[in-house]
Amino acid sequence: MSRQTPTFQETADAYLNNTQLRENLGHATHTIRDKRADIVGEMPDWEHLREAGNKLKKRVMRHLDSYLLQLEASVQEAGGHVHWARDAEEANDIITGLVKQQQVDEVVKVKSITTDEIKLNEALKKEGIQALETDLAELIVQLAEDEPSHILVPAIHKNRKEIRDLFREKLNNKELTDRPEDLAEAARLYLRKKFLSAKVGISGANFGVADTGTIAVVESEGNGRMCTTLPETLITVMGIEKLIPTWQDFEVFMQLLPRSSTAERMNPYNSFWTGVTPGDGPQEFHLVLLDNGRTNVLADEVGRQTLNCIRCSACLNVCPVYERTGGHAYHSVYPGPIGAILTPQLKGIEDDGAASLPYASSLCGACYEVCPVKIDIPKVLVHLRGKIVDEKKRNGSLKAKLDPEHVGLKLMAQAFKNSKRYERAQKLAQTGQNIFVKDGKISSLPGYLSGWSAMRDLKPIPKETFREWWRNRNE
Amino acid sequence: MRISLFITCFNDTLFPETGKAMVRLLERLGHTVDFPFEQTCCGQMHYNTGYQEEAIPLVRKFIDVFGDAEYIVAPSASCVAMIHEFYPKVAERSGDAQLAKEVEEIIPKVYELSQFLVDELGIEDVGAYYPHKVTFHPTCHSIRMLHVGDAPLKLLRKVKGLELEELPGALECCGFGGTFAVKNADTSMAMLSDKMKNIESTGAKACTSIDNSCLMHIGGGLSRKGSDTKAVHLAEILASTEENQ
Ligand code: SF4
Numbered sequence: 001m002s003r004q005t006p007t008f009q010e011t012a013d014a015y016l017n018n019t020q021l022r023e024n025l026g027h028a029t030h031t032i033r034d035k036r037a038d039i040v041g042e043m044p045d046w047e048h049l050r051e052a053g054n055k056l057k058k059r060v061m062r063h064l065d066s067y068l069l070q071l072e073a074s075v076q077e078a079g080g081h082v083h084w085a086r087d088a089e090e091a092n093d094i095i096t097g098l099v100k101q102q103q104v105d106e107v108v109k110v111k112s113i114t115t116d117e118i119k120l121n122e123a124l125k126k127e128g129i130q131a132l133e134t135d136l137a138e139l140i141v142q143l144a145e146d147e148p149s150h151i152l153v154p155a156i157h158k159n160r161k162e163i164r165d166l167f168r169e170k171l172n173n174k175e176l177t178d179r180p181e182d183l184a185e186a187a188r189l190y191l192r193k194k195f196l197s198a199k200v201g202i203s204g205a206n207f208g209v210a211d212t213g214t215i216a217v218v219e220s221e222g223n224g225r226m227c228t229t230l231p232e233t234l235i236t237v238m239g240i241e242k243l244i245p246t247w248q249d250f251e252v253f254m255q256l257l258p259r260s261s262t263a264e265r266m267n268p269y270n271s272f273w274t275g276v277t278p279g280d281g282p283q284e285f286h287l288v289l290l291d292n293g294r295t296n297v298l299a300d301e302v303g304r305q306t307l308n309c310i311r312c313s314a315c316l317n318v319c320p321v322y323e324r325t326g327g328h329a330y331h332s333v334y335p336g337p338i339g340a341i342l343t344p345q346l347k348g349i350e351d352d353g354a355a356s357l358p359y360a361s362s363l364c365g366a367c368y369e370v371c372p373v374k375i376d377i378p379k380v381l382v383h384l385r386g387k388i389v390d391e392k393k394r395n396g397s398l399k400a401k402l403d404p405e406h407v408g409l410k411l412m413a414q415a416f417k418n419s420k421r422y423e424r425a426q427k428l429a430q431t432g433q434n435i436f437v438k439d440g441k442i443s444s445l446p447g448y449l450s451g452w453s454a455m456r457d458l459k460p461i462p463k464e465t466f467r468e469w470w471r472n473r474n475e
Numbered sequence: 476m477r478i479s480l481f482i483t484c485f486n487d488t489l490f491p492e493t494g495k496a497m498v499r500l501l502e503r504l505g506h507t508v509d510f511p512f513e514q515t516c517c518g519q520m521h522y523n524t525g526y527q528e529e530a531i532p533l534v535r536k537f538i539d540v541f542g543d544a545e546y547i548v549a550p551s552a553s554c555v556a557m558i559h560e561f562y563p564k565v566a567e568r569s570g571d572a573q574l575a576k577e578v579e580e581i582i583p584k585v586y587e588l589s590q591f592l593v594d595e596l597g598i599e600d601v602g603a604y605y606p607h608k609v610t611f612h613p614t615c616h617s618i619r620m621l622h623v624g625d626a627p628l629k630l631l632r633k634v635k636g637l638e639l640e641e642l643p644g645a646l647e648c649c650g651f652g653g654t655f656a657v658k659n660a661d662t663s664m665a666m667l668s669d670k671m672k673n674i675e676s677t678g679a680k681a682c683t684s685i686d687n688s689c690l691m692h693i694g695g696g697l698s699r700k701g702s703d704t705k706a707v708h709l710a711e712i713l714a715s716t717e718e719n720q
Contacts, residue, residue, distance in 0.1 A: 324665040362652025365619035385525030413529035451660030456695030466491035
């Protein structure tokens with residue numbers, strides 16, 4: 001296997017030792033987790049809504065080709081332009097080209113993970129264009145030259161004091177306190193000037209409606225509203241899976257999304273636009289439809305449901321693994337449970353880092369329980385593990401095939417096929433363990449199993465197995 | 476009633492006491508227990524780690540061994556969940572339509588112990604006696620995959636002398652997760668330390684559950700900490716009586 005990104009295991013350990021990070025994250029995820037549970041609990045028909053969301057998204061995936069063409073036609077009819085991008089490079093070329101046409105060197109951006117996925121800001125920078133993040137949390141991440149660690153709250157790994165220090169330095173505001181109001185005000189003053197002068201705005205999309213051509217962005221701060229209304233030109237980057245069939249389907253998604261993401265009944269700002277409207281808002285609108293691996297995901301019958309995701313981040317907030325390691329351990333703009341299934345499918349499992357992600361889960365199933373569109377994340381994780389092992393058997397290096405887990409599981413599979421062989425293996429394990437047993441327990445194991453014994457004792461294997469007891473009893 | 480015991484390889488080898496307790500309990504309740512010797516492993520560890528091809532012969536074996544059984548009961552929620560949730564997938568992968576049919580037929584006959592007692596037999600009071608403070612950890616697979624609900628709690632509430640302490644953060648994963656506990660050992664331990672904190676906060680003498688795999692992890696952590704709290708399988712509590720205390 002080629003190696004591009006570090007594995008989850010390698011990185012997680014460093015984050016686990018960062019107690020400040022674990023405290024910030026533990027606190028933040030538990031708060032939002034409880035709030036979500038309360039606000040979802042208000043809805044007697046929540047399970048029906050989830051079912052409806054799932055069915056709608058499934059339908060979109062089944063007929064994605066025709067819905068996309070329908071969307072293209074409706075956007076064009078409403079005066080917008082549609083561009084198709086096969087991958088990140090194509091998308092970035094299209095967008096930089098469009099920005100350059102406007103002869104500007106600065107654009108304002110609404111928080112958009114899709115643009116993070118294609119590393120748009122870097123591509124723009126190469127062309128001398130500065131992209132200014134206007135979402136408070138994204139701005140924090142950008143000023144800190146950091147990476148987002150959560151889908152919805154990109155700076156969830158930072159606390160107030162850390163943010164105050166950052167703003168004191170970068171926004172040149174030496175007297176700033178760490179009160180949330182003051183921090184927001186400092187950002188507001190800084191951003192307001194930029195909004196008023198920006199000629200080009202760039203956004204992502206929460207939804208694109210096939211039958212009307214409407215694009216929707218929901219948010220909490222109002223910066224998105226400004227980015228999508230003040231500049232003369234608006235460029236929206238949308239993954240091809242963000243489609244919904246009709247305007248009416250908002251009935252389902254506008255209930256599912258805010259309750260699952262920010263634990264609100266409704267988002268404070270819901271912006272919808274359809275092409276261009278003369279005399280009102282941007283007079284030039286471009287929609288860039290991005291594939292970047294999504295059609296490969298679509299081709300996998302089990303993996304396909306990953307595309308249902310509406311990026312609410314509920315799965316991150318309930319995930320016991322994410323809660324402890326934080327988002328950076330996933331080495332992707334999509335962290336947490338959704339990232340663990342999406343990243344390997346988008347990037348391909350030939351990448352060591354991506355292939356480690358489906359294993360970054362205890363399969364506890366908390367994510368599936370909250371997912372508003374019912375993506376069976378544990379099932380997809382196990383499915384991807386299967387693909388990774390199949391690939392290893394086919395093309396794995398000798399080293400991969402000598403890996404103790406691989407060898408061990410192969411041997412055990414042989415033993416389990418036949419109860420006589422299995423009994424012999426039991427006996428072997430009973431004798432084999434003797435060198436490790438001390439004071440009636442095993443406190444240290446070598447190699448692959450050392451991870452177990454570093455912090456957990458193991459009870460030695462008893463002298464008599466259950467089947468031996470049964471045999472003796474019935475003799 | 477004739478009950479075929481699926482002990483699971485894990486309990487057979489590492490926790491025979493749980494199997495013995497199950498036999499005592501079911502016989503005490505007047506049932507005939509039978510243990511088909513040919514049984515080995517359900518294939519969960521292989522399947523969940525990605526060795527899905529290797530699970531096919533194990534599913535075949537399970538059908539061969541238990542095909543004629545009336546009731547198949549196991550002391551492990553995650554192994555039963557494997558059968559209910561993933562055996563159809565394994566059968567599908569094998570491309571063997573007969574196997575798929577047999578899997579479909581056997582699934583409704585496979586029960587986890589507490590579910591079998593409460594939902595199938597309709598008993599909550601099994602006549603057990605266990606004079607200790609106990610807390611219960613509902614394992615993820617038992618709750619979210621097998622949906623056993625509060626069957627184990629119903630049984631525990633009826634045990635004489637037992638003082639049941641509610642476990643804070645009960646529904647949070649203990650961090651076991653099969654090979655996850657070894658592959659991502661540090662993350663697994665970070666999860667376990669919070670679970671242990673919650674267990675110890677109850678002051679319970681025993682933390683019980685319906686899966687020895689999670690209990691081995693929890694018990695191993697508690698033992699390393701030098702804690703007084705022990706991990707005990709539910710079957711062992713239910714098998715205890717005033718006579719055999
Ligand atoms: S996978 Fe489900 S829960 Fe997670 S972000 Fe996507 S929609 Fe939300």
